[in-house]
Amino acid sequence: MTNSSQEKKDTRSGFGAGLYEIGLQNSDVVALCADLTGSLKMNAFQDKFPKRFFQMGIAEANMMGMAAGLATAGKIPFTGTFANFSTGRVYDQIRQSIAYSHKNVKICASHAGLTLGEDGATHQILEDIGLMKMLPGMVVINPCDYNQTKAATMAIADHYGPVYLRFGRPKWPIFTNSDSFEIGKALHMRKGKDVTIFATGHLVWNSLEAAKTLEEQGISAEVINIHTIKPLDNEAILDAVGTTKCVVTAEEHQMNGGLGDSICQLLSRNIPTPVEMVAVNDSFGESGKPSELLDKYGLGVKDVIAAAKRAIARK
């Protein structure tokens, strides 16, 4: 799974590439963007399919309603804007016109989490996974690198129903292959027997780095990539925990409502297990470089390492 070279690319570019590819394959795919075409890397789609691209202006509520209408008429709309404006700003539009109405809309959200960096907390949404996973029928996906984001973008076009696809701004190591993407199927990234790290999005990479260091210290850490937070791969999670018997969750999101929260619910109902959560603890972000922010808010490699040790100690 892990490539030898560590080429870096932003996950939003994976979205742009995937959107273009699926646009070539499926003429029902249309795209809407609220004045962030460059940021979302939707230019290739716009240039190739100008009639299937809708510039919405700075009007996200209308974009979500339009997408619901396009989906009603049989199109497969992909909306594009920042994660904050894709969720919190338009929650009621998504809830009524898309989720409750079960429309085949793909809500594609860039610049999620702290790693958008210098723009600061107004744009760094850390609540979006929670908001979206609470909606009945909504699929929630947070891929980890360029390749996985591209594959996920293409895969969601073939899934009928509303999907929230979350990705980010910074250049990030590419470490998965791009052959396929199966919604709801956890990916084993690294084997281990002492602790299982369930990670999503950019934090999968940090977890793999942490596992390397832990190995040097004699600790065998399993890393599982939970790219789909909903529906959660219950079977893979329970299987893994049956062996390692302690858990770390890692995500670029609030503890409340995120991946860790979903995994804790699953474990508490099935196999009560010590869980340490690497996530933002009830706080807004701030301006700074992505790496500085991850360190300050406890999402760095060292934080995953420390969490693994705490989890093992609680077994």
Add this chain to the structure above:
Amino acid sequence: MNKSTTELNEQVKQTRRDIVRMVHEVQSGHPGGSLGCTEFFTVLFQNILRHNSDNFNMSAKDEDVFVLSNGHISPVYYSALAHSGYFPVSELKTFRKLNTRLQGHPTTHEGLPGVRIASGSLGQGLSVAAGITQAKKLDNEDKLVYVLMGDGELQEGQIWEAVMYAAHNKLDNLIATVDVNGRQIDGDTKDIMGFTELKSKFEAFDWNVISMNGNDIEDVQDTLSKAGLLSGNGKPICILMQTEMGNGVDFMMGSHKWHGIPPNDEQLASALEQNPSTIGDY
């Protein structure tokens, strides 16, 4: 085959009966706006829409589409859908009851034929209609998309996002009707958040604006026909429809108070007496 004015008037009376009976039965719902829009729904569903009510198709390929944005007037919507063949008229008796397809506010969730989008939280229908319209343009269809909004609903900002979009993108197969009854829950619209002049507002956004008396069946027929003829001219079409909330039931008229309260037994009897059965009760 189009219904005559006499037949339409008979249907109007029957739909008024449906509305007050539905709302009375469950002692909840919104009779005022429903009654005000009865003529509009009757003409639209009986004579204007080119639709296939026997074989409901969500995508409405090559059909006209109607979107209800102010979903709280579901009683008149359900009556119009049932009487134009989307589902059995007898199902109206399940309105707002447990396990019904006729939810308090319209939804696709229970699979009711004729409904293509949930509404109730206001301000969203024009965007949805614009999306359907855009899809029809993309598919080179010449069919029309109708949407109804309340005048109070225009206080929602999303409406104006969609108004801008529709004009900028020349959605000239979109016909948006505003129910100008001048009332909303807390009082008269002019007192709550007045609009001054709606015609000039829509015209300033580059819409084609026409008006009608929504409680005059012949005016509704003529104006909806005219709106269809105005389509294809590069501008979306707005119909400002003057109505009286509660129209056809004397004690419900002239006030905002019947926006969302049901009649009691005596009031129901009076409302039914004012609107004798024509084609038969459900």
